[in-house]
Amino acid sequence: MRINGATTVLELEPRVSLLDALRDELGLTGTKKGCDQGACGACTVLVDGERINSCLALAVQYSGREITTVEGVDHPLQAAFVANDGLQCGYCTPGQICSAIGMLAEHAAGAPSAVTEHLCEPDPELTDAEIRERMSGNLCRCGAYNGIVDSVREVAVAEQLR
Amino acid sequence: MRPFGYVSAPDVATAVRVVSTEPNAKFLGGGTNLVDLMREGVERPDTLVDVTGLPLTAIEELPGGGVRIGALVRNARLAADPLIRSRYPVLSRALLSGASAQLRNVATVGGNLVQRTRCPYFYDHASACNKREPGAGCDAIGGVNRNHAVLGASEHCIATHPSDMAVALAALDAVVELESVRGTRRVPLLDLHRLPGETPHVETVLTADELITAVELPHLPVAAASHYRKVRDRASYAFALVSVAAALHVREGVVTDVRLALGGVAAKPWRAHQAERVLLGAEATEEVFLRAADAELAAATGLPDNTFKIELARRTIVATLQELLTDGSAA
Numbered sequence: 001m002r003i004n005g006a007t008t009v010l011e012l013e014p015r016v017s018l019l020d021a022l023r024d025e026l027g028l029t030g031t032k033k034g035c036d037q038g039a040c041g042a043c044t045v046l047v048d049g050e051r052i053n054s055c056l057a058l059a060v061q062y063s064g065r066e067i068t069t070v071e072g073v074d075h076p077l078q079a080a081f082v083a084n085d086g087l088q089c090g091y092c093t094p095g096q097i098c099s100a101i102g103m104l105a106e107h108a109a110g111a112p113s114a115v116t117e118h119l120c121e122p123d124p125e126l127t128d129a130e131i132r133e134r135m136s137g138n139l140c141r142c143g144a145y146n147g148i149v150d151s152v153r154e155v156a157v158a159e160q161l162r
Numbered sequence: 163m164r165p166f167g168y169v170s171a172p173d174v175a176t177a178v179r180v181v182s183t184e185p186n187a188k189f190l191g192g193g194t195n196l197v198d199l200m201r202e203g204v205e206r207p208d209t210l211v212d213v214t215g216l217p218l219t220a221i222e223e224l225p226g227g228g229v230r231i232g233a234l235v236r237n238a239r240l241a242a243d244p245l246i247r248s249r250y251p252v253l254s255r256a257l258l259s260g261a262s263a264q265l266r267n268v269a270t271v272g273g274n275l276v277q278r279t280r281c282p283y284f285y286d287h288a289s290a291c292n293k294r295e296p297g298a299g300c301d302a303i304g305g306v307n308r309n310h311a312v313l314g315a316s317e318h319c320i321a322t323h324p325s326d327m328a329v330a331l332a333a334l335d336a337v338v339e340l341e342s343v344r345g346t347r348r349v350p351l352l353d354l355h356r357l358p359g360e361t362p363h364v365e366t367v368l369t370a371d372e373l374i375t376a377v378e379l380p381h382l383p384v385a386a387a388s389h390y391r392k393v394r395d396r397a398s399y400a401f402a403l404v405s406v407a408a409a410l411h412v413r414e415g416v417v418t419d420v421r422l423a424l425g426g427v428a429a430k431p432w433r434a435h436q437a438e439r440v441l442l443g444a445e446a447t448e449e450v451f452l453r454a455a456d457a458e459l460a461a462a463t464g465l466p467d468n469t470f471k472i473e474l475a476r477r478t479i480v481a482t483l484q485e486l487l488t489d490g491s492a493a
Binding site: 013014015017036037038041044050051052053056057058060061099102103106109110111112113114116119120132133134136137138 | 163164165166167168190193194198200201210212214238241242244247248251254255258259261262263264265267268397398399
């Protein structure tokens with residue numbers, strides 16, 4: 001498997017999830033197990049730059065794909081989450097960070113969301129409503145959503161200025 | 163999770179051959195529903211045939227103006243496709259209102275169609291469920307049934323089909339292509355899913371060894387003015403209580419073409435033929451929209467927790483048609 005830029009050889013049963021492979025086999029415990037059923041987003045990782053729930057992914061299906069976990073992330077979002085109180089307990093944070101990285105890439109590629117007013121708009125503005133909708137796959141039981149939205153907006157604006 | 167064998171299929175012929183010959187084998191797409199059901203012990207295959215490597219990932223314009231969608235196109239990519247966004251906006255909207263971005267990045271078109279109900283009694287081994295265990299009974303009928311069906315249910319099952327995408331496809335007259343060792347066949351989407359009747363565990367007309375390979379959308383000009391409205395308990399990342407897929411064309415105040423389908427109300431995406439009959443050729447007014455909704459919902463029956471859905475469906479039908487009328491796209 002290709003994880004955070006390195007190649008790792010693993011021998012796994014087909015029933016092992018990508019999440020369990022990362023945490024139990026490789027000790028990459030940054031990726032969190034929340035619901036283990038695709039309902040909370042705590043296990044979000046990037047595969048070839050796209051965000052997915054690693055709990056519903058069988059590891060065997062992701063052999064050879066470029067997987068990035070929070071341990072392999074070095075992104076302005078991390079400092080922004082700290083500066084904007086984008087967390088309290090922090091359990092959802094690795095998933096939030098990976099999800100936001102994937103989300104910003106989707107937005108940059110012109111992907112619409114359920115709240116995009118004009119579906120054919122090639123470059124929908126990343127309003128707070130857009131950020132909330134696009135990040136709805138990541139729950140935060142502490143309720144740090146306002147800080148999370150502030151963090152994502154701050155980084156999105158900075159990226160657009162760059 | 164029970165152990166199982168895993169095969170990555172190199173081509174369609176191998177995939178359908180292995181599933182037809184190996185006992186208790188299933189196709190594996192994105193896994194977003196199947197892996198969950200296996201972890202819960204509801205699905206218990208002995209072999210999974212991974213089809214995600216098959217070359218069924220194209221979105222192609224057809225000579226007649228329709229579109230052919232490979233069964234392995236991921237939901238997110240289909241929703242963002244320029245052809246779908248401009249010609250079939252109801253499909254983009256439906257896809258974008260389903261699940262989360264993470265799930266849409268993985269879930270396939272074929273898998274979306276054959277995903278299973280999220281009825282909690284179906285998942286709970288301590289409860290009776292005729293889908294999970296034919297003949298066991300249905301604890302949803304006397305239980306908590308807020309999310310359950312008001313159309314087409316039976317005394318054996320009141321589960322709903324959870325897909326948003328399929329509701330849009332039902333409105334768009336989509337056709338599903340199936341492949342097996344016996345060859346290829348094409349089934350209208352409206353005939354793919356079955357109502358529960360006495361066999362709620364038989365959810366589609368697919369045989370166990372048939373693979374969905376593509377979905378085709380016909381050339382359908384009315385779809386350019388189409389919308390999907392989804393009503394749910396929270397604003398995002400929740401299944402529908404009621405949803406409406408609608409396409410409408412109005413000329414000089416009269417409905418000249420219309421497509422209408424409902425989600426969250428039945429075991430299959432529910433095409434509202436009765437309502438369409440009232441609408442076609444009638445004046446495009448709120449009064450007519452209400453009459454059309456009432457015609458469709460005349461057969462609806464509620465249970466203690468879900469009777470509200472009938473009125474909710476009525477209002478959502480009217481609101482969706484009004485929106486298409488007033489935003490100018492239907493003219």
